[in-house]
Amino acid sequence: MAPSPFKDGTYLLVTALACAGASWLAFAYFGEAVFYGLFGLSWLALSLDNVRLRRQLRKLQDGQAP
Numbered sequence: 001m002a003p004s005p006f007k008d009g010t011y012l013l014v015t016a017l018a019c020a021g022a023s024w025l026a027f028a029y030f031g032e033a034v035f036y037g038l039f040g041l042s043w044l045a046l047s048l049d050n051v052r053l054r055r056q057l058r059k060l061q062d063g064q065a066p
């Protein structure tokens with residue numbers, strides 16, 4: 001089934017409105033503390049990705065396929 005430009009645009013608009021609403025609610029309820037939460041989440045995601053990449057590098061150095 002071919003993608004419909006109208007459907008894609010509609011889904012994109014709905015997603016953008018949902019994200020804008022969620023961010024407005026977060027800032028209205030938590031204020032500037034949202035930045036600390038986002039920083040913590042980013043730090044956690046980067047740390048987990050670093051662990052994953054180190055394991056993959058160790059496997060490649062040992063001669064195993066990923």
